[in-house]
Amino acid sequence: MTTLGLNTNTFDFISNLVKNKAAIMLEPSKSYLIESRLNPVARDNGIETLDELVKALQRLGAQKLTQQVVEAMTTNETSFFRDLHPFDALRQQIIPDLIEKRAKERTITIWSNACSSGQEIYTIAMVIQEHFPELQGWKVKLIASDLSTQILDKAKQGIFNQTEVNRGLPMPLLLKNFEKKGLGWQIKEEIRKMVEFKIINLIEPFPVMQSPDIVFLRNVLIYFALETKRDILNNVRKIMKPDGFLFLGGAETTMNLDVAFERIQIGKAACYKPQ
Ligand SMILES: C[S@@+](CC[C@H](N)C(=O)[O-])C[C@H]1O[C@@H](n2cnc3c(N)ncnc32)[C@H](O)[C@@H]1O
Known part of the structure; x- marks a missing residue:
């Protein structure tokens, strides 16, 4: 089964990881966000697909990659004098x-x-x-x-x-x-x-x-x-x-x-x- 373009297991793994490490909740409707934000992380690490990225995250010693994934899933929208x-x-x-x-x-x-x-x-x-x-x-x-x-x-x-x-x-x-x-x-x-x-x-x-x-x-x-x-x-x-x-x-x-x-x-x- 897939969640939009994303394999369900991949979605589940990433959303659990982000929830456990940062408390950020990702609904299945946000799976496009996972794709748009994590494809560049995968590419930077020489990994071709998000399924492969999950395999890499499951290996021992993947702390740095885990941190990159969690950080990529944060939303950093802000501005000076926001809401005044x-x-x-x-x-x-x-x-x-x-x-x-x-x-x-x-x-x-x-x-x-x-x-x-x-x-x-x-x-x-x-x-x-x-x-x-x-x-x-x-x-x-x-x-x-x-x-x-x-x-x-x-x-x-x-x-x-x-x-x-x-x-x-x-x-x-x-x-x-x-x-x-x-x-x-x-x-x-x-x-x-x-x-x-x-x-x-x-x-x-x-x-x-x-x-x-x-x-x-x-x-x-x-x-x-x-x-x-x-x-x-x-x-x-x-x-x-x-x-x-x-x-x-x-x-x-x-x-x-x-x-x-x-x-x-x-x-x-x-x-x-x-x-
Ligand atoms: C939308 S920005 C808000 C920035 C600023 N507070 C503002 O209102 O303009 C959300 C920030 O929360 C941070 N964040 C998300 N989860 C967090 C957590 N568990 N602990 C600390 N910071 C977190 C993200 O990295 C991101 O920079």
Whole structure:
């Protein structure tokens, strides 16, 4: 039997692998995605078909190939100032309030989880640079994490092509914070060095880290099963500051997941506070 062009065993093996390693759920209707994303991985490894790719994945010592397959099946769609309102909420209310509340510790930690190629954390860094000069001398820790080493390498380099900078980034911020690099633009070192990048798989125990005041966990829970969403939200709630803020993607919510978060509205942004 086949799932569209894909052998059912091949589909089952790949979808189980991706579910076990990253929690990403692939429905049979997504088998075209497996073909379009994994054919190039097979080719790069000198493998002719996806059935052969599965055989190679089943051999001992296939960790690197497994990682390549899992990374290829992630969706890395992102942009600067994505959805805009969360960044307005940071600027207008959340960071000014934290500056008052954390006046003694003079430390603020912000975690962009499932950060993809870094546009989200660099947006946050630019908001801080642009609007909060009073944070100079504070310990502002910006952490960005993803499970994909490939996408994190891109994020660390901070090089974006013209299409990427055209999406959401206001021209004055581009000219102020980026330098031309070949055909693209590289975010300046002073912004890049504000960010610490880490490999973190959301389905594994979180590494020891400073409790974040603000967590961005956007546009990743949509790929997971209900149970997984619930576990991840519980773990995030445990690690974040009790008076911290969580942002989810526009199509995501903690509602009906039986997790102790309260939804609050800040301007046009919805965010969540531990209860
Ligand atoms: C659609 S992007 C979201 C990027 C950014 N948060 C945003 O909203 O613009 C989803 C990201 O989640 C990452 N991802 C998928 N499964 C993950 C997991 N189990 N742990 C950590 N990151 C994961 C992918 O590698 C991808 O970069």
